[in-house]
Amino acid sequence: xxxxxxxxxxxxxxxxxxAAQRQKLLEERRADAxxxxxxxxxxxxxxxxRVDAAREVDAGLRCATPLNEKLDSSIPPPTLPxxxxxxxADGSQITxxxxxxxxxxxxxxxxxxxxxxxxxxxLIHTDSVLMYDLELFRNGVPLSDGMVALxxxxxxxxxxxxxxxxxxxxxxxxxxxxxxxxxxxEGEEAKAYxxxxxxxxxxxxxxxxxxxxxxxxxxxPASDLVVRLLEVVKxxxxxxxxxxxxxxxxxxxxxxxFGDKKEPLLEPGHRSAVFSIQSKSEKNYPxxxxxxxxxxxxxGEEKNPHIARVEIPRWVVDDPxxxxxxxxxxxxxxxxxxxxxxxxxxxxxxETAVVSxxxxxxxxxxxxxxxxxxGADVEDGSYKQSAKDLSGxxxxxx
Amino acid sequence: xTQIEIGRLLRAGxxxxxxxxxxxxxxxxxxxxxxxxPLGGQHQVYGLIYDIxxxxxxxxxxxVTADNVSAEVMRDNRERRIVPVEMSVLAVGYEQDGRIYHxxxxxxxxxxxxxxxxxxxxxxxxxEKFGYxxxxxxxxxxxxxxxxxxxxxxxxxxxxxxxxxxxxxxxREVITLxxxxxxxxxxxxxALSDVSG
Numbered sequence: 001x002x003x004x005x006x007x008x009x010x011x012x013x014x015x016x017x018x019a020a021q022r023q024k025l026l027e028e029r030r031a032d033a034x035x036x037x038x039x040x041x042x043x044x045x046x047x048x049x050r051v052d053a054a055r056e057v058d059a060g061l062r063c064a065t066p067l068n069e070k071l072d073s074s075i076p077p078p079t080l081p082x083x084x085x086x087x088x089a090d091g092s093q094i095t096x097x098x099x100x101x102x103x104x105x106x107x108x109x110x111x112x113x114x115x116x117x118x119x120x121x122x123l124i125h126t127d128s129v130l131m132y133d134l135e136l137f138r139n140g141v142p143l144s145d146g147m148v149a150l151x152x153x154x155x156x157x158x159x160x161x162x163x164x165x166x167x168x169x170x171x172x173x174x175x176x177x178x179x180x181x182x183x184x185x186e187g188e189e190a191k192a193y194x195x196x197x198x199x200x201x202x203x204x205x206x207x208x209x210x211x212x213x214x215x216x217x218x219x220x221p222a223s224d225l226v227v228r229l230l231e232v233v234k235x236x237x238x239x240x241x242x243x244x245x246x247x248x249x250x251x252x253x254x255x256x257x258f259g260d261k262k263e264p265l266l267e268p269g270h271r272s273a274v275f276s277i278q279s280k281s282e283k284n285y286p287x288x289x290x291x292x293x294x295x296x297x298x299x300g301e302e303k304n305p306h307i308a309r310v311e312i313p314r315w316v317v318d319d320p321x322x323x324x325x326x327x328x329x330x331x332x333x334x335x336x337x338x339x340x341x342x343x344x345x346x347x348x349x350x351e352t353a354v355v356s357x358x359x360x361x362x363x364x365x366x367x368x369x370x371x372x373x374x375g376a377d378v379e380d381g382s383y384k385q386s387a388k389d390l391s392g393x394x395x396x397x398x
Numbered sequence: 399x400t401q402i403e404i405g406r407l408l409r410a411g412x413x414x415x416x417x418x419x420x421x422x423x424x425x426x427x428x429x430x431x432x433x434x435x436p437l438g439g440q441h442q443v444y445g446l447i448y449d450i451x452x453x454x455x456x457x458x459x460x461x462v463t464a465d466n467v468s469a470e471v472m473r474d475n476r477e478r479r480i481v482p483v484e485m486s487v488l489a490v491g492y493e494q495d496g497r498i499y500h501x502x503x504x505x506x507x508x509x510x511x512x513x514x515x516x517x518x519x520x521x522x523x524x525x526e527k528f529g530y531x532x533x534x535x536x537x538x539x540x541x542x543x544x545x546x547x548x549x550x551x552x553x554x555x556x557x558x559x560x561x562x563x564x565x566x567x568x569x570r571e572v573i574t575l576x577x578x579x580x581x582x583x584x585x586x587x588x589a590l591s592d593v594s595g
Binding site for chain 1 (some may be wrong): 457460461462463464466468469470471473474476477478479495
């Protein structure tokens, strides 16, 4: 038996015993959060001042900052445009693994184009970038999972820009996940991150200069940017001194705030106010590239809200027509998927991009054969990997 | 010989084979149609389509819960996604060096062999005699009555001016072969009467 179930069971009993207490506390915090949202719904300037004050104490503060819409707004989507080109991209990757027979990396990005009301089929593009030898290092540092993921994110947005240039406006582009580029900003990988960030900003600028709408769609978001804003608002002067550790609304989520099943703030298809993102990386996205977001109730039924966060750059926020078109397109894309709303084209981009284990094996074998044909030495895989690959009674392998 | 390609072979046995095509190709083949699979040289296997099967997948199951499906989404699914139509084919004979045999083929076609729809000339040539009927009537997996009726209806058209004459002869042959199997005979004649009607 791989797990000590006696031990785990004891812990599960303890968890169960505390459930009612935790739920009561959570309900109180939720009521507090909802009240704070209502009371401060129209106080954008005051909220901004509070955020500025908190940032003085904690430069790493990450929260939402309101713009000009009420905090508790529920804004319906405009009519879907008659004509628009929609482009989605998604990527997957193979990370170099020293336990395998040969080390290589691969970034596979799938892009899919759909023209609204054209009656035409979609167009699909796949870019597969194989990385080998010196390409498996950045500034002398071996590519980590995070660095390959960084490369994937950059390639996704680059493909959107590349595909979008062939189409007249309006063009709406989106990827899965935040629009903000994530990666290690400290340590030995930092240089690679900032190099990628510069390229990424170049791509965003190209999209902006062509008037392309772009967004990142975060399904079931985990960040609680608006709740954090409410915590900042709630903080008394003495709390403000230690704002980083001040979490009176811990456990309350933005998803609940906007999509409470009993009383959802957002009606089906509606979006929230647009917020800017206050964070340490704010300075990395200046001017029209500044990062913003809104929440979207992608659910189609009154009592079954499904909240997603949609991240957008400033140039989309500043143009109400662009913002509205993105909103309408995303609602329509989610409706296509029926009972489990998620943008259809993002799912198709994922289907296009995903690399199966079989494909990974095929690439590996092609590489091994080519190297051997040219007289290069190829090692065996590690014995550790070989043992793991044995069939038989084994433990859970994530 | 007209070359209407309907798909490629997925898997095969001596008594039949399964062919797959993407949905966009799915226009030519129909239930009961005679198809052929060239094996190279002067050899080819003939068969009748007795089942056309379209599998779903997770995305399709989800899309059917949506209020409506746009033309673009429909075409994307049919033309761009790998959801093959599977056609089951009953082997009914083969051709070797220009001669038709109503026997099981010496070997089945291989994976990815191209499968063609037979044109009128092929059909008329293969159905000159009725020896292949026994494969249909003895088959346990096929809807015998429906398959015979669909085949006779389609094949008779290939005989042009002799169409009615061929259909009568084919029906008489079926009656002769099933004279000791009353339930199946009734099933076949019932299906044939629907076709004639």
